[in-house]
Amino acid sequence: MVRPTTFFQWVEFLLQQYGSLFLRGTGITLLVAITGTVLGFLLGLLVAIVRTIPVSRKDPWYKRIPLKIAQFLLGMYIEVFRGTPMMVQAMIIYYGAMQYLDLRMPVLVAAVVIVSINTGAYMAEIIRGGIISVDKGQKEAAYAMGLTHWQSMTGVVLPQAVRNIMPSIGNEFVVNIKDSSVLNVISVGELFFMSKSAAGTYLRYFEVFFITGCIYLVLTISITRILRLVEKKMDGKNHYTIYGSQSDSKSSITVADKEEA
């Protein structure tokens, strides 16, 4: 085989040589980012719900005190995981589990666990902000018709909160695609790790990481676009059907959407 000389020849050569490596790395990056973001979101949802349960002085102590303690501990969790780099968290969790709990996690499991816990801390605050931003009247109307706190949250407040924070959720997703690269410190075979090994053989760092950069960009742009579509879907149609007017045929009128207007 002829040794490549120009930039494009190198790119083509490396793609042929390491195509499957790039693909596998991309797959693992996506896997870690997607499961990490989804689990982190669920974790954050739980944390945010517990942190926004109203505690009233009238509540009995056996309800008030455990709730206060739980809320304090969850606050600590958020502080710690937002206040330290994920790379450091990865080392501590992975090697800590190995040395002190005698637990040798498969690196992929460790990766998902770390990204989820880390994302959960950010999501908890994002979701709490979303909950607070929902107009107080929404919850009052729900209470006033007899819905319980839980029913009001799941039926009325959270759907609106989640809709409002969709852009921030997308942001976390993009961050996770990129930042899963720090997991190479515990040898997770994600895109950055694979690229490093590919680059090492021929010492073509520039060309390899040019390809790597392109892949990251495609991933993040695709995710952003997909989430935009999800947002559109959540907003529903910007027109609605008028029922039972002129004859039987359903007519539909279009109302300008606030954001699009």
Next chain:
Amino acid sequence: MSERILEVRSLQKSFGAHEVLKNITFSVDAGEVICIIGSSGSGKSTLLRCINYLEEPTGGDILFHGKNVEKEWKRGEFLSKVGMVFQSFNLFANMSVMENCVIGQMRVLGRNRKDAEEKAVYYLEKVGMAPYRAARPGQLSGGQKQRVAIARALCMDPEVLLFDEPTSALDPEMVGEVLSVMKQLAEANLTMLIVTHEMSFARDVADRVIFMDQGVITEDAAPGELFTNPKQPRTREFLSRVISRQL
């Protein structure tokens, strides 16, 4: 004599050191329409919110059908029988008009979807909003939103409906459509407790008018009497101020 539905006894409410309601006592009979008037800050909203659990009273009792609301009624059951219509509508923004009317019926009253939707269409028709059942609140005008909010409350088959300034957030040309719906409800003998600044509505529709001043009920009389011959100087002063502005 018709049945006594709601009884408020020595109700007291403070926010910290600020005593907003002082010893409020009155009662509501079945089918009665009572308008509550009074200047801003006199505690009208707080009174309604205390009846409806949205604020915790700091003293006194509320009885519903003679039973203590706090001790003898299940909260959800009581709340479903006492509806509330808000100044700012508070329609659930994430749901269609239909879903707004159905959620309480299904989750609180345990109705199935078919029955709930039937009832919703029935009341939406009454308020002239049935054609808009698929719309979202954000796509409606203020007057339309408030009519949906009234239908939503009616869907729960309430025994009493509380209104907190239902027309104050509306543009003038939409006030009429909401008041006429409320007038129809009064004619259908629904029991209503209405905080309002619409004096002509209170005069024409109410069976009784309650005047509140600084957390106290100072006057409680038939509209004919209260509007033509107010006993308290404060009532007289308030009425002359408000009515001269409205006419």
